[in-house]
Amino acid sequence: MTEKEAQGCLPGALPDDLLARLAEEMAEHGIAPAWEGRTLRAELPEGRAVIALGSRGLTARVTARDALHLHQIREGMAHLVEHVLPGSAAALAWTGDLDPAGSMPPNLQLAGIVSVDRFGSSFLRVELSCPGAAAFARGGMHFSLLLPPRGRAPVWPRIDARGRTIWAEGAEALHRAAFTFVEVDPGRGRIVFDVFDHAGGPAADWIRHARKGETVALMGPGGGEAPPGDVVLLAGDETALPAIRHILERSDAGRRGHVILEIGRPEDRTALTAPPGITVDWVLRDRPGAFWQRLLDAPLPPVGENRFVWIAAEQALVRRAKRHFRALGIAREESCFAAYWAA
Ligand SMILES: Cc1cc2nc3c(=O)[nH]c(=O)nc-3n(C[C@H](O)[C@H](O)[C@H](O)COP(=O)(O)OP(=O)(O)OC[C@H]3O[C@@H](n4cnc5c(N)ncnc54)[C@H](O)[C@@H]3O)c2cc1C
Missing domain, CATH: 2.40.30.10 (Translation factors)
Incomplete structure (x- = not known):
């Protein structure tokens, strides 16, 4: 099968550290780009992106196995550029193997x-x-x-x-x-x-x-693969309950760990299919800070194990949790902290 390819250009005089900021943002999303001189190369599940900064602006060459994945990488690029340089993504223009103008996005x-x-x-x-x-x-x-x-x-x-x-x-x-x-x-x-x-x-x-x-x-689909790890800590509120249920149902029988779920009403405690080595702890949102305290008290998956910490909830709590678990030594590649909503 021939690969699809597109070239992107964001024209203008751009900040010198733009590539470094893009690399940092990619790392936050679990992508480890490689530097080749002043060029950034990212191998992605959908294909690859090679990004350079020159006197004419930012250029990107993206390749993927089909039109859907090419589109997803281009959208990801636009999202990244917008995050690092707010207001700029509208000027990012593409040529190459594009879907016909006027068609609906392939995803x-x-x-x-x-x-x-x-x-x-x-x-x-x-x-x-x-x-x-x-x-x-x-x-x-x-x-x-x-x-x-x-x-x-x-x-x-x-x-x-x-x-x-x-x-x-x-x-x-x-x-x-x-x-x-x-x-x-x-x-x-x-x-x-x-x-x-x-x-x-x-x-x-x-x-x-x-x-x-x-x-x-x-x-979509919009990413969010079930996390790896033999020993896990999974936590979230009602918005994360479908994801946690999905993760538990697809967990190997030998997986161990701890789940903390925050709910507003006792009736929302539902039966979950989980491996026997995973304990599920329901926390009622009946007093401020109860969920946070339970997170602090939760057994940390130990060093030396193939471990993973996965937390999805309100933005401010997730940011706090990320700082807390990083300080306890949980590395980027053994964690996922996702803001599912903002208060
Ligand atoms: C990857 C991902 C997966 C998700 N999966 C699910 C899912 O399966 N089921 C699900 O229900 N949600 C899920 N969410 C969360 C959902 O997208 C948010 O709750 C979203 O805010 C709902 O959109 P909305 O239009 O109703 O509210 P918004 O327009 O986002 O917010 C409107 C108002 O509602 C408030 N609000 C939003 N969410 C909550 C909340 N949970 N509790 C109290 N107030 C809130 C906000 O503070 C705001 O004031 C997911 C989020 C992400 C990022």
Whole structure:
């Protein structure tokens, strides 16, 4: 199979340390880029990216085995550049093996609401019909849900002539939120996910009022492979419960460790399928700091073991947890700290 290739250019006089900042940001995402002189080379699960900084600006050459993966690397590049140099990604232009201008991004699938049911006391279980469900069978446990504004025909994102993804704005802007697959059934074209039904959440609100047959879109898969490790510490709140359930269900029988789950209501304690060596600790959000204290008291997976610490919850708590576990010697490659929402 011939590889797909695209060249990106961000023109202009850019900061001298831009490549170093990109390298640092990649490392935060678990990518270890290599320096070749003043060029940065990143080997990725989807392909590779070679990035250079010159007098004309930043240039990137990206290669992948197919159009979907090429698109994902280009989007990842744009995201990275935007993070390091806010406001700049719109000027990043691409040539090469691009999807035709006007087409929908190759990582977008349309889906229809089949049902929305209460699940436990705090969740909504959503079933979608999705003819392109096979696209999500591999490549990570998460996706991005795109919801059109109520009462308007959806305006889905399109690829422009310079290879960028153009999103509807203003009254037509889509609402985006990340979720975790509970089930992907390519044979039946079905997708299931759980939404924590919290107050003030536009996604939960949309889903609560959804009608059978309404169209939504899914982008992904969006990474988030189940973590490695023989001895693990997994922790999170309701938004991380689907991911933790997914990780536990796919854990080897010999895996050991500890799970801490924060919930708002005792009824949300549900049965989890976990290896016998993993203890599951439910913490009620009935007094401030209870979850944090439980994290501090949790047995740390010991040095010398193939260990992993995985924490997903509210942004400020996750940042604090990252500092805490780094100080205890948990290295970048044996941890994942993910902000699932922001207070
Ligand atoms: C990789 C990933 C996977 C995720 N998987 C799931 C999943 O499977 N199920 C799930 O329910 N969520 C999941 N989340 C979290 C979900 O994306 C967020 O809760 C998101 O904020 C929901 O979008 P929203 O539009 O309802 O609210 P937003 O527009 O993000 O926020 C609106 C308001 O709601 C508040 N808010 C948001 N989340 C919460 C919360 N949990 N508790 C209290 N207040 C909140 C915010 O502070 C804000 O004031 C995941 C997040 C990530 C990054």
